[in-house]
Amino acid sequence: MNLRDLKYLVALADHKHFGRAAAACYVSQPTLSTQIKKLEDELGVPLVERAPRKVMLTPAGRDAADRARRIVAEVEQMKEAARRSQDPEAGTVRLGLFPTLGPYLLPHVVPQLRARFPHLELLLVEEKSDVLxxxxxxxxxxxxxxALPIADDQLHTEFLFEEPFVLAVPESHPLAQRASLTLAELSQQQLLLLEDGHCLREQALDVCRLAGANEKSEFRATSLETLRQMVxxxxxxxxxxxxxxxxxVARSPNIHLLGFSDSHPNRQIAMVWRKSSAMSEFLQQLAQVFRELPPGLLEPDPPVHGTGTSASRPPEPSRPHMA
Structure with a gap:
């Protein structure tokens, strides 16, 4: 048994197909099939149910694949730890972000990351939270x-910041005449939400439950930008x-934004990694850069009709300073 064979088994567990698993491992299908058979002979149990068009792992195969996955991950961590002992701030970090955060946060952080870690290769992966x-x-x-909370005692969570929510309403909506609102004023309102699987949906539902609001169930968006356009x-x-x-982010015409005056519904963002990670010390440094956001970035702007931001507010005439 060797590490290569364990990688083959993990690939087969992921792809459920000999051809696709072989392609992912950059070997021929007969090579991968032969090595899986040798692994079965060595363990003395069948790992795979072979059907003409479908591959399924046996219970022993699923258990072996789970163990193999952990072993492969530990070996990669060992290599990473050895390399980082020579140059802690170089190398590759694979960082996951969810879709309603990544596009809006990264423009404010990536320049600082490049300046702080010029030799770091940051590979960004955008997926829904459960996939990440x-x-x-x-x-x-x-x-x-x-987004917190995360219930997993194998993972370390490093709190970064709280991001407030604002209410987006069309210019024709009665609330568009307001500068702010209380959470209770959401009562009986129907909100557009994202489809299942987005953590922002669950966060918005939590706010709805607190306020007594409901979901407008006949429409569910696939992205935050779709929600914005629907408003x-x-x-x-x-x-x-x-x-x-x-x-x-481009200004949104016909949208009025309101903050909350009596409570501040928000989501808490954290950087999360395995407690066993050999990169923990470096990831602490990386997390600190994500904390150092520009001043005022997480504060809702004063409402401006028809834009969604304060960027188009005409400048006020200068007034003499009164001592």
Missing amino acids: LSRLREGKLDAGLL AADVGITLLPTLAVKPP
């Missing part, structure tokens, strides 16, 4: 930016995270 957590546990990601088209109202309404 799965890949993190399997060793396919080094760290992830995720602009006067289909309904929604909650948006503050970063999604800040430059360099």
